[in-house]
Amino acid sequence: MGYNNFAEGSKSPVRLTDGQQRRPRGAKAPFLFGIRRTRTKGAIIPLFTDLAQARQQVLGQRGREPLELPPSVRATIRQVFGADLTPEEVAARILADVRQRGDEAVREYTQRIDGVELDQLAVREAEIEAAWDAIPPELRRALELAVERVHAFHQRQPKLSWMDWQEDGGALGQMVRPLERVGIYAPGGTAGTLPYPSSLVMAVVPARVAGVKEILVASPPRRDGTVAPVILVAARIAGADRVFKIGGAQAIAALAYGTESVPRVDKVLGPGNVFVIAAKRLAFGEVGIDQLPGPTETLLIADEGANPAWAAADLLAQAEHDSLASAIFLTPSLELAQAVQKEIEHQIPSLSRREVIAQSLARQGGIIVVQDLDQAVELANEYAPEHLCLLTRDPWTLVGRIKNTGGIFVGEHAPEALGDYVVGPSHIMPTKGTARFSSPLNVWDFVKMTSIFAPSASESQRLAEAGMALAEAEGFTAHAEAIRRRVTGDE
Amino acid sequence: MGYNNFAEGSKSPVRLTDGQQRRPRGAKAPFLFGIRRTRTKGAIIPLFTDLAQARQQVLGQRGREPLELPPSVRATIRQVFGADLTPEEVAARILADVRQRGDEAVREYTQRIDGVELDQLAVREAEIEAAWDAIPPELRRALELAVERVHAFHQRQPKLSWMDWQEDGGALGQMVRPLERVGIYAPGGTAGTLPYPSSLVMAVVPARVAGVKEILVASPPRRDGTVAPVILVAARIAGADRVFKIGGAQAIAALAYGTESVPRVDKVLGPGNVFVIAAKRLAFGEVGIDQLPGPTETLLIADEGANPAWAAADLLAQAEHDSLASAIFLTPSLELAQAVQKEIEHQIPSLSRREVIAQSLARQGGIIVVQDLDQAVELANEYAPEHLCLLTRDPWTLVGRIKNTGGIFVGEHAPEALGDYVVGPSHIMPTKGTARFSSPLNVWDFVKMTSIFAPSASESQRLAEAGMALAEAEGFTAHAEAIRRRVTGDE
Numbered sequence: 001m002g003y004n005n006f007a008e009g010s011k012s013p014v015r016l017t018d019g020q021q022r023r024p025r026g027a028k029a030p031f032l033f034g035i036r037r038t039r040t041k042g043a044i045i046p047l048f049t050d051l052a053q054a055r056q057q058v059l060g061q062r063g064r065e066p067l068e069l070p071p072s073v074r075a076t077i078r079q080v081f082g083a084d085l086t087p088e089e090v091a092a093r094i095l096a097d098v099r100q101r102g103d104e105a106v107r108e109y110t111q112r113i114d115g116v117e118l119d120q121l122a123v124r125e126a127e128i129e130a131a132w133d134a135i136p137p138e139l140r141r142a143l144e145l146a147v148e149r150v151h152a153f154h155q156r157q158p159k160l161s162w163m164d165w166q167e168d169g170g171a172l173g174q175m176v177r178p179l180e181r182v183g184i185y186a187p188g189g190t191a192g193t194l195p196y197p198s199s200l201v202m203a204v205v206p207a208r209v210a211g212v213k214e215i216l217v218a219s220p221p222r223r224d225g226t227v228a229p230v231i232l233v234a235a236r237i238a239g240a241d242r243v244f245k246i247g248g249a250q251a252i253a254a255l256a257y258g259t260e261s262v263p264r265v266d267k268v269l270g271p272g273n274v275f276v277i278a279a280k281r282l283a284f285g286e287v288g289i290d291q292l293p294g295p296t297e298t299l300l301i302a303d304e305g306a307n308p309a310w311a312a313a314d315l316l317a318q319a320e321h322d323s324l325a326s327a328i329f330l331t332p333s334l335e336l337a338q339a340v341q342k343e344i345e346h347q348i349p350s351l352s353r354r355e356v357i358a359q360s361l362a363r364q365g366g367i368i369v370v371q372d373l374d375q376a377v378e379l380a381n382e383y384a385p386e387h388l389c390l391l392t393r394d395p396w397t398l399v400g401r402i403k404n405t406g407g408i409f410v411g412e413h414a415p416e417a418l419g420d421y422v423v424g425p426s427h428i429m430p431t432k433g434t435a436r437f438s439s440p441l442n443v444w445d446f447v448k449m450t451s452i453f454a455p456s457a458s459e460s461q462r463l464a465e466a467g468m469a470l471a472e473a474e475g476f477t478a479h480a481e482a483i484r485r486r487v488t489g490d491e
Numbered sequence: 492m493g494y495n496n497f498a499e500g501s502k503s504p505v506r507l508t509d510g511q512q513r514r515p516r517g518a519k520a521p522f523l524f525g526i527r528r529t530r531t532k533g534a535i536i537p538l539f540t541d542l543a544q545a546r547q548q549v550l551g552q553r554g555r556e557p558l559e560l561p562p563s564v565r566a567t568i569r570q571v572f573g574a575d576l577t578p579e580e581v582a583a584r585i586l587a588d589v590r591q592r593g594d595e596a597v598r599e600y601t602q603r604i605d606g607v608e609l610d611q612l613a614v615r616e617a618e619i620e621a622a623w624d625a626i627p628p629e630l631r632r633a634l635e636l637a638v639e640r641v642h643a644f645h646q647r648q649p650k651l652s653w654m655d656w657q658e659d660g661g662a663l664g665q666m667v668r669p670l671e672r673v674g675i676y677a678p679g680g681t682a683g684t685l686p687y688p689s690s691l692v693m694a695v696v697p698a699r700v701a702g703v704k705e706i707l708v709a710s711p712p713r714r715d716g717t718v719a720p721v722i723l724v725a726a727r728i729a730g731a732d733r734v735f736k737i738g739g740a741q742a743i744a745a746l747a748y749g750t751e752s753v754p755r756v757d758k759v760l761g762p763g764n765v766f767v768i769a770a771k772r773l774a775f776g777e778v779g780i781d782q783l784p785g786p787t788e789t790l791l792i793a794d795e796g797a798n799p800a801w802a803a804a805d806l807l808a809q810a811e812h813d814s815l816a817s818a819i820f821l822t823p824s825l826e827l828a829q830a831v832q833k834e835i836e837h838q839i840p841s842l843s844r845r846e847v848i849a850q851s852l853a854r855q856g857g858i859i860v861v862q863d864l865d866q867a868v869e870l871a872n873e874y875a876p877e878h879l880c881l882l883t884r885d886p887w888t889l890v891g892r893i894k895n896t897g898g899i900f901v902g903e904h905a906p907e908a909l910g911d912y913v914v915g916p917s918h919i920m921p922t923k924g925t926a927r928f929s930s931p932l933n934v935w936d937f938v939k940m941t942s943i944f945a946p947s948a949s950e951s952q953r954l955a956e957a958g959m960a961l962a963e964a965e966g967f968t969a970h971a972e973a974i975r976r977r978v979t980g981d982e
Contacts, residue, residue: 142956156653162648172915174916180927288925313976351968417970420962420970421958424663438779439939442940450898451899453899453907454900457904460904464909467909470913471908473630476811480908
């Protein structure tokens, strides 16, 4: 589940209505024109039988061009900063300002961007207790089950320190230990006013399992100065220590540098809008940063035996995240492809977010008929999707062949939507093809390692000659001398 | 071993003589004045008995202010880009240009910045064979021992995939697998024309152990268009697949985006000058990036029994890296402190890099008398040094209390200089206090993880209710529907 929308809460003046988003300007041909050539007239999702075309119009669509900010966001930026800034420039100014002026700057941006004047940045215990009663008991139980499952999953992850004790008294090893304090950003969402407690669970629980001593959460305040009760309850059940009512780049700044109210953390994690991501990018290196998530992606591979209604439901679920979400379906069966396309048209009218879904499917979605499953696997590895679903007769034989993806959903009874909430692995996964080199959020994100160098005196003697040769070759005579003195016992 | 000098090879027109570097402008008082108040007149390294002063003048010296570029570097920038750009602006231009024009841009920058016209960017096999004979046999044997040691150490690191197979047929787990292709940057050095083969070994070998399929190395060409033989030999022994004659930001760009000659990699690792670091920072998120290393740091903790000559030799070795290196000594014994200070004065004259050492010790170095070892540990954890050396009577009892450091050197027979070359753990470690949240380069830097979601049908049924409740709470009705269809078998 990645987020890259411009604003998270619909009540924020910096906001984006889904329909305002535009395609990157780098596209070679007008997009709708391109699509119309291959799709059934009026189809909700395009169907490609030409792979080259599918590559160009769907698989190759995760462009590099920066998204254009909608007019309302640009207006807010002009109003707050007196100039037409890019998200990177906005984030840079907010970071510098919060670093210098602390809470004062945080309050100011919260007032000017979110339209809220806060007395206190930290959520009070009484607010959390009130939230407990404000949400339906079945939702609380669902959160408890989610936390339990995510906890059980991450508990199994190996995170062992090791030491190699040598008979001569020397020892080498790696000490793996939890970070001291981390900050989790919990965004609202483009889904109207609804926040995403699930993302909070998916970051806080692995941190808890890793043994992080202090887990802070930042989430944007609503107009009335409160944080949504479901976020507060989720934070409590997941095991967060404190929640701060701060959103956007100012939240990242407060966590990264610390203010009077917010202690500085060692690492900042979690999804957010373009300003959050820009702030995370700028703070990288000074504070730990997990990933820079983009829009969410799901790629399904199915063979002729797959249930078209289930496949269609999975594509629709993926597309409802936001209009930038990608839902892609690969199959060697033209018959199945057509059946899924038809099912989508059949199912979409009853869905509450049908407009977002239609935009997402028309822009980034695609049903692609491939030669065979081998080709599907090859395309999936090239695309490196956040989620990969295998709706095939013998899915396990494909698992080892998938190189690049955040998570593999094996078989028709593992819908991605379930994985978003309660299966166990974190749903915060690498997007934009970054599964080539990065991993779903996991326990390792919350530990650090220290190397232990403890060669025995005799081992050091044995290694000394080579060490001195290398030091001399690099021109470091003081290094060679520091080694030599140990060998000779020279004082 | 971190690098943050402006240029790596003395033959590059973008270069920096050590003496040209200036203190960050943010310092509260003229630096030398501050030091003179506490140090013995004419001492090479200042000695502090006042902790507040030591904090301000030494421990708190890793500032945020950007370093000022020396006039010669600024002149080259004006000449190449026609404007007075910051390192970040230089890196941004080079990245964009190489991304668009590929090899052509790489050749152009190599010509204009390094003063070399290259026929071919990749090092030829014949060049590697010639290098083999060009270096002394004992240096080659030292490299072989280093590779063997680093390999043996990293071979022991656990990197296990795991699966939890359930009795009902479901399964969850994490598949841990190597990255496909990585790029290692191997800088030259400020040490005259001498390159650093050890850094190459410390990055390439853990990649090889992790199982990375293709390891590319980029290293700046010398004036004659060759790469130093010792780099080529080290690359071959360590197990790199190919070496490219490219330096600076253009090397990072070529590796991150790919060109006609250089295939795009999944992750870029290794130290470099300010332009390399700026390019890595900008490319973060699009390609994997390991760290953004700054100047190297060593902090020693010693009690009254420590050998002052050895401690002094360790401080001198640390200081010879470059004039920005930090060498800090903490001890509760005033007597030892004075003895070490004296030893430094005694040893420095015979060292070839005494000028760099003197600059480094005067600017960032310090001997600090603390109350007791507890206070020393506390200060070390606050400072989070790259290297931490324990020269105490019972060093193992302190190991577990050290929270933030890249590597712990346990006891007097584990000199840091030996760890730079042949002990086994990688010498590429977190600098600038980033040991709070990051780790020495290790096998985990070269793997990625994929979550496996394979709940059985009955497990999915049991989880469905909670999944739907959470999806509805987030406003995602299509998610709820995708789950519901599995439960009801609804088509």
